[in-house]
Amino acid sequence: MSDHADPLPKDTSWRVPLPVTPPQARQEVEVLGLTFRSPVIPAAGPNVRDGAALARVAENGAGGLLAKTVSVRAAPVPRPNMAQFGRAGMLNTELWTELSLDQWLDREYDVGLAAARAAGIPFIASVGYTADELELVAPKVAAKGVDALEFSIHYVGTSFDAVVDTARALRSVVDLPIIAKLSPHFGDLGELAAVLEPHVDAFTCINSFGPTLAIDIERAEPVLGSRYGYGWLSGEPLRPLAVRSVFEVARRVKKPVIGVGGVSRGEDVIEFLMAGASLVGICTQAIYEGPQVYERVAVEAAHWLDRHGRQSFADVQGAYVRRFGQGQRVLTEKEEAPRLDSALCIGCTRCGVVCQYDAMHAEPWKTPTLVEERCFQCGLCVSACPAGALSFSPRAGRTVAEAA
Amino acid sequence: MSLALRLARQQPAYRDPRARAKDFDEIDSGFTFEQARVEAERCVQCSKPACAIEGCPLGNAIPRWIDHVVQGRLRQAAWVLATTAPMPELCGKLCPHERLCESRCVLGQASKPVAIGALEAFVGRVAEERGWFAPAPSRMPSGLPVRFAGAADRTDQSDPTDRSDRRGHPERIRGASGHVAIIGSGPAGLAAADRLLALGHAVTMFERAPVAGGVPSYGIPSFKYAKSRVERLVERVRRKGAAIFCGIEVGRDVTVRELRKDFDAVLLAIGAPRGRLLDLPGCGLEGIYSATGFLVNGNVPAECIDEADRREIRRGRRCVVIGGGDTSADCVRTAVRLGFEEVRCLYRRSLEEITGRLADRGYAQEEGVVYQFLTSPTRFEGSGRVERVVCERMALGEPDGSGRARPVPIPGSEYVLEADAVVLSLGYDVDRKLLESARCQLGPDGLVVDDNLMTSRRGVFAAGDVVRGADLIVHAARDGRDAAMAIDRFLREG
Ligand SMILES: Cc1cc2nc3c(=O)[nH]c(=O)nc-3n(C[C@H](O)[C@H](O)[C@H](O)COP(=O)(O)OP(=O)(O)OC[C@H]3O[C@@H](n4cnc5c(N)ncnc54)[C@H](O)[C@@H]3O)c2cc1C
Numbered sequence: 001m002s003d004h005a006d007p008l009p010k011d012t013s014w015r016v017p018l019p020v021t022p023p024q025a026r027q028e029v030e031v032l033g034l035t036f037r038s039p040v041i042p043a044a045g046p047n048v049r050d051g052a053a054l055a056r057v058a059e060n061g062a063g064g065l066l067a068k069t070v071s072v073r074a075a076p077v078p079r080p081n082m083a084q085f086g087r088a089g090m091l092n093t094e095l096w097t098e099l100s101l102d103q104w105l106d107r108e109y110d111v112g113l114a115a116a117r118a119a120g121i122p123f124i125a126s127v128g129y130t131a132d133e134l135e136l137v138a139p140k141v142a143a144k145g146v147d148a149l150e151f152s153i154h155y156v157g158t159s160f161d162a163v164v165d166t167a168r169a170l171r172s173v174v175d176l177p178i179i180a181k182l183s184p185h186f187g188d189l190g191e192l193a194a195v196l197e198p199h200v201d202a203f204t205c206i207n208s209f210g211p212t213l214a215i216d217i218e219r220a221e222p223v224l225g226s227r228y229g230y231g232w233l234s235g236e237p238l239r240p241l242a243v244r245s246v247f248e249v250a251r252r253v254k255k256p257v258i259g260v261g262g263v264s265r266g267e268d269v270i271e272f273l274m275a276g277a278s279l280v281g282i283c284t285q286a287i288y289e290g291p292q293v294y295e296r297v298a299v300e301a302a303h304w305l306d307r308h309g310r311q312s313f314a315d316v317q318g319a320y321v322r323r324f325g326q327g328q329r330v331l332t333e334k335e336e337a338p339r340l341d342s343a344l345c346i347g348c349t350r351c352g353v354v355c356q357y358d359a360m361h362a363e364p365w366k367t368p369t370l371v372e373e374r375c376f377q378c379g380l381c382v383s384a385c386p387a388g389a390l391s392f393s394p395r396a397g398r399t400v401a402e403a404a
Numbered sequence: 405m406s407l408a409l410r411l412a413r414q415q416p417a418y419r420d421p422r423a424r425a426k427d428f429d430e431i432d433s434g435f436t437f438e439q440a441r442v443e444a445e446r447c448v449q450c451s452k453p454a455c456a457i458e459g460c461p462l463g464n465a466i467p468r469w470i471d472h473v474v475q476g477r478l479r480q481a482a483w484v485l486a487t488t489a490p491m492p493e494l495c496g497k498l499c500p501h502e503r504l505c506e507s508r509c510v511l512g513q514a515s516k517p518v519a520i521g522a523l524e525a526f527v528g529r530v531a532e533e534r535g536w537f538a539p540a541p542s543r544m545p546s547g548l549p550v551r552f553a554g555a556a557d558r559t560d561q562s563d564p565t566d567r568s569d570r571r572g573h574p575e576r577i578r579g580a581s582g583h584v585a586i587i588g589s590g591p592a593g594l595a596a597a598d599r600l601l602a603l604g605h606a607v608t609m610f611e612r613a614p615v616a617g618g619v620p621s622y623g624i625p626s627f628k629y630a631k632s633r634v635e636r637l638v639e640r641v642r643r644k645g646a647a648i649f650c651g652i653e654v655g656r657d658v659t660v661r662e663l664r665k666d667f668d669a670v671l672l673a674i675g676a677p678r679g680r681l682l683d684l685p686g687c688g689l690e691g692i693y694s695a696t697g698f699l700v701n702g703n704v705p706a707e708c709i710d711e712a713d714r715r716e717i718r719r720g721r722r723c724v725v726i727g728g729g730d731t732s733a734d735c736v737r738t739a740v741r742l743g744f745e746e747v748r749c750l751y752r753r754s755l756e757e758i759t760g761r762l763a764d765r766g767y768a769q770e771e772g773v774v775y776q777f778l779t780s781p782t783r784f785e786g787s788g789r790v791e792r793v794v795c796e797r798m799a800l801g802e803p804d805g806s807g808r809a810r811p812v813p814i815p816g817s818e819y820v821l822e823a824d825a826v827v828l829s830l831g832y833d834v835d836r837k838l839l840e841s842a843r844c845q846l847g848p849d850g851l852v853v854d855d856n857l858m859t860s861r862r863g864v865f866a867a868g869d870v871v872r873g874a875d876l877i878v879h880a881a882r883d884g885r886d887a888a889m890a891i892d893r894f895l896r897e898g
């Protein structure tokens with residue numbers, strides 16, 4: 001893969017058909033004084049690896065643009081550097097851009113910015129890593145006319161001081177909104193965000209998690225080409241960690257959060273927004289599906305709003321933080337077995353198989369029977385039911401605080 | 405080896421042929437949930453899925469909804485499906501998938517293609533049973549123009565509102581809502597109604613038969629697709645807001661021109677109902693039926709059949725069905741279920757050229773039907789009622805206009821088959837007389853339409869078999885869906 005080889009034209013002719021009736025809910029969101037066409041934007045990765053990729057993302061309906069992380073020099077990217085994990089996960093060791101800073105400044109930013117302007121959407125650049133490097137890189141990138149700068153703490157170490165230093169350094173050299181991209185291996189992201197808040201304008205949560213290791217057992221070799229074969233986990237398996245991190249940050253700070261990690265459908269957007277995010281970023285699913293993912297996911301999310309009688313994303317933003325941000329617990333005053341709505345049951349037998357307490361007995365196509373005395377209320381059958389036929393009545397939506 | 409190749413293609417459980425040949429119930433119960441999940445796991449999630457791009461006339465986002473099935477999110481799977489598919493349960497069960505989506509599944513190169521049809525049928529069935537496709541009914545009353553006030557009594561539609569009422573209705577979803585008349589309630593008409601209602605228009609449907617649903621109600625036997633499922637589909641569209649008036653024949657009770665005056669647009673979705681006939685000596689004998697006449701009277705309770713179409717099917721021991729298409733498989737299997745002990749299907753070409761689905765022919769053979777290839781009738785004999793079919797053997801010659809080898813009779817090869825009933829299943833044509841009276845331009849297959857599915861008469865659209873000639877449910881559904889969008893544009897932009 002040479003930096004200057006002409007890329008093969010990328011055919012994006014197949015798109016998941018969008019619903020025929022467009023969603024009614026308002027899709028635009030305002031963050032950092034910028035108007036995004038939808039809350040769904042790219043997260044840094046090969047999906048935004050150069051100007052041409054950025055232009056495709058803009059043409060395919062992303063809410064805004066965000067470019068791959070640049071640094072003083074091109075990354076010495078080991079190969080292989082990406083491997084699929086499970087159905088929708090990924091391990092990567094891509095580091096940052098494999099293109100030179102000069103190439104970005106001479107060409108790629110111009111192409112990307114032109115596409116953003118043509119689509120009328122904001123453009124965020126991503127820079128790394130140490131304070132010294134940022135002082136060199138950031139002013140040049142800012143001079144291209146980008147709307148905001150994201151910096152990644154991924155390779156800055158795990159001390160609060162080092163991270164605050166880089167934020168300060170960035171603030172001193174540019175006059176743009178600054179977004180700190182947090183990595184989960186740092187540790188307590190809520191605490192970190194609180195310490196960083198005076199020095200930045202927003203947060204992106206989270207980068208990929210790791211390091212992790214997967215071994216090709218037929219050859220006793222790593223699947224990735226990095227030292228020890230270590231890589232970073234992203235995609236669907238990352239989502240619960242990402243949602244937790246967004247929540248953790250959002251409950252500690254007032255500044256906006258961009259939720260990133262395992263987003264692949266409209267419901268994921270809603271989940272991140274409820275946890276306190278204002279925008280969401282997608283990397284892995286964009287690699288697997290192509291640039292049409294951003295619009296598809298945004299439209300799915302807007303349809304969710306329609307179905308739930310909400311007019312805009314602001315109506316769900318932070319809903320979970322407000323109710324549970326102080327450590328409230330869901331009301332479970334009375335311990336009760338799940339209730340089965342036999343009108344909804346499809347007779348799939350899943351509840352019977354997953355029950356570890358021999359409380360549920362299920363036969364194909366029939367409604368299962370539950371022996372309440374045996375039920376431990378572990379809850380697994382409720383979440384495993386594909387038809388939503390099982391539910392807990394005592395958790396009918398009140399927290400301990402609300403009940404008091 | 406990847407998971408997709410390790411897993412075997414799942415098969416729904418089929419009933420024993422001897423047991424199922426005695427009744428008109430469906431022959432399989434479809435996938436169980438676990439089967440569906442395993443089958444869905446086999447999908448390799450192609451990034452540019454040929455099944456969807458090239459294989460599915462509706463452009464269903466097949467890998468997307470299959471992925472939801474893998475994750476056990478059936479509701480989401482149903483929603484994704486519903487964005488493009490007006491009637492997934494019907495298509496899942498009755499499309500010739502092996503020629504459409506499944507023929508394009510890349511897995512077919514290494515093992516068997518993903519059972520997309522059975523998966524769609526599973527998701528469609530679960531969704532229809534739970535009412536997941538039925539949104540809150542549209543709040544727009546759809547009704548009859550005043551001149552039909554009397555007709556409402558003949559139908560189960562309780563409160564037909566007249567048009568002036570609707571015009572002033574405050575709760576219309578979009579400014580441009582119009583009122584559309586749909587003639588014919590088969591797949592094309594129902595698909596169009598579904599979309600038009602979603603787009604905020606009022607819909608009134610006119611159906612000649614006493615019961616709505618088109619060929620799936622009257623032609624397709626219930627052992628292939630239960631009538632209760634067709635009813636459920638019609639009911640969904642009705643609940644969404646369509647007023648459906650059965651027992652009204654356009655051309656007899658009202659003309660297209662009158663409807664065009666009363667409604668903002670008209671959609672002709674009247675199918676291709678004219679069974680082709682054979683002009684052979686003796687073809688007027690009693691006991692010789694058209695495929696539709698045989699299927700309708702064999703499958704449908706008499707009270708649901710228009711009086712003019714009711715016929716007693718003569719029972720006996722031997723039944724001969726002539727023709728090799730999909731319909732003939734339905735006829736032979738209906739004959740088996742009516743108690744005929746010896747059922748034969750005559751086809752004038754060879755197994756290679758036969759158009760009917762392989763699967764259906766397999767079921768028929770399991771149920772005892774005998775296929776006789778390269779055989780054609782020359783005349784029917786009997787005193788008053790048919791007793792014998794005189795046949796001759798054929799050989800295959802040069803390809804004809806359809807590209808298939810032309811069958812030519814072998815001189816002196818005549819022989820006689822005993823028959824108590826004969827069914828002519830030779831294909832269908834559109835009702836030219838009616839269409840000519842509607843003064844819309846006709847082509848060789850059916851109505852001529854432009855890119856917007858509009859006929860030569862402004863504001864009169866057409867969809868389904870009436871345009872294509874006898875075709876498939878999925879094509880009718882696609883036409884209906886596209887016609888709805890075109891009508892929506894027409895009503896908003898003029
Ligand atoms: C026996 C049989 C089996 C088939 N099996 C399959 C199969 O397995 N898979 C598949 O994909 N396709 C199958 N087909 C083809 C498929 O059914 C048709 O392509 C499809 O139904 C066409 O839909 P449509 O809405 O255009 O027309 P239709 O389904 O024919 O509906 C037209 C409707 O218009 C009504 N109508 C007609 N004239 C008037 C009038 N003047 N006024 C008012 N109403 C009127 C009719 O009563 C009918 O209800 C089969 C066809 C037959 C005949």
Ligand SMILES: Cc1cc2nc3c(=O)[nH]c(=O)nc-3n(C[C@H](O)[C@H](O)[C@H](O)COP(=O)(O)O)c2cc1C
Pocket residue numbers: 043044045046068069082090092093094095096097126152181206207208233234235236238260261262263281282283284285
């Ligand atoms: C191949 C790959 C390359 C990535 N490169 C970068 C990068 O250069 N800078 C960065 O901040 N994050 C990078 N990320 C992290 C993603 O932006 C994102 O935070 C993470 O993958 C989780 O989101 P996802 O599950 O949608 O992929 C990369 C991720 C992947 C998979």
